[in-house]
Amino acid sequence: MNLRETIVESLIRSAGDVFSTMLGSELASGEVTIEPTCAEPNDGVVSFIGIAGSWVGTGSLTCSPAVACRICAAMLMTEAPSVNEDVLDAVAELTNMIIGSVKTDLESQLGPLGLSIPTVVFGRNFRTRSAGTAEWMHVRFQWDEDELLIKMCLAPNEKPHVVHHGANPTCTLEV
Amino acid sequence: MDSDILVVDDSAAIRKILTRVLRQTGMAIQTIHEAGDGQEAMSVVAEHRIDLVLSDINMPKMDGLQLLASLKASAQWHDIPVVMITTEGGETKVAEAVRLGAAGYVRKPFTADQIKEKLVGILEPALPL
Numbered sequence: 416m417n418l419r420e421t422i423v424e425s426l427i428r429s430a431g432d433v434f435s436t437m438l439g440s441e442l443a444s445g446e447v448t449i450e451p452t453c454a455e456p457n458d459g460v461v462s463f464i465g466i467a468g469s470w471v472g473t474g475s476l477t478c479s480p481a482v483a484c485r486i487c488a489a490m491l492m493t494e495a496p497s498v499n500e501d502v503l504d505a506v507a508e509l510t511n512m513i514i515g516s517v518k519t520d521l522e523s524q525l526g527p528l529g530l531s532i533p534t535v536v537f538g539r540n541f542r543t544r545s546a547g548t549a550e551w552m553h554v555r556f557q558w559d560e561d562e563l564l565i566k567m568c569l570a571p572n573e574k575p576h577v578v579h580h581g582a583n584p585t586c587t588l589e590v
Numbered sequence: 591m592d593s594d595i596l597v598v599d600d601s602a603a604i605r606k607i608l609t610r611v612l613r614q615t616g617m618a619i620q621t622i623h624e625a626g627d628g629q630e631a632m633s634v635v636a637e638h639r640i641d642l643v644l645s646d647i648n649m650p651k652m653d654g655l656q657l658l659a660s661l662k663a664s665a666q667w668h669d670i671p672v673v674m675i676t677t678e679g680g681e682t683k684v685a686e687a688v689r690l691g692a693a694g695y696v697r698k699p700f701t702a703d704q705i706k707e708k709l710v711g712i713l714e715p716a717l718p719l
Binding site for chain 1: 600601602603604606607610648649650676677678682698699700701
């Protein structure tokens with residue numbers, strides 16, 4: 416299994432585990448695509464978390480405001496009629512758990528990785544762009560009638576600064 | 591005697607979830623205090639009699655490992671058990687937490703049963719799991 420397949424499989428497993436454990440819901444994975452880096456139009460809530468180490472990248476979760484409110488309601492067991500601090504915090508934490516779990520899966524292959532503190536953006540018709548050139552792995556999930564998108568990009572760090580504990584720093588992103 | 595527990599996480603969502611989960615465990619808990627980072631946690635520990643700290647690792651200002659190290663280096667508070675609750679499943683940070691004296695760790699996502707199982711053994715070792 417190449418790294419891309421490992422990441423996609425880990426994203427699907429991690430998202431399913433987190434939804435099952437923290438929200439008591441089943442999540443169905445749908446379309447998986449590989450997209451080039453580009454400025455993407457967005458509407459709704461986007462949560463980002465950075466990954467750093469011998470490999471660097473970003474994981475993100477994108478959903479509509481209604482889905483974000485639903486996540487909050489299921490996670491905190493409190494009604495969220497509109498996107499507020501609790502909703503943004505719940506989406507950020509959900510992203511943290513999913514990408515954190517993927518990070519743990521990848522560390523056996525890539526060596527120690529660190530996570531940033533999540534950032535959440537809520538708005539209409541805004542664009543996001545990663546400064547890196549890595550391709551993004553997109554996994555669309557179906558949550559009952561709702562949809563959410565989890566993405567991740569990862570590339571070797573050109574300036575690694577961490578100590579490798581038996582990792583394989585020359586691992587390539589095979590297609 | 592009922593216990594006072596301090597929950598430390600920069601996510602208000604996780605603090606709410608943990609507070610709810612702790613109440614659901616049925617353990618003898620008097621008060622659940624909250625802090626958003628290690629610095630706040632040190633202030634709470636200085637003001638209250640804390641029996642156990644549940645702490646995230648990745649936090650701004652003072653992270654969970656720094657908080658753990660500070661508590662263990664303190665003559666006054668080194669006996670307070672600290673359980674790390676974190677997405678950090680990798681060996682590096684968990685090993686560091688154990689080396690610094692953590693009483694245990696629970697990985698996010700967690701269930702109420704996992705939290706209870708971990709804490710009962712620390713707070714109420716005489717009770718069956």
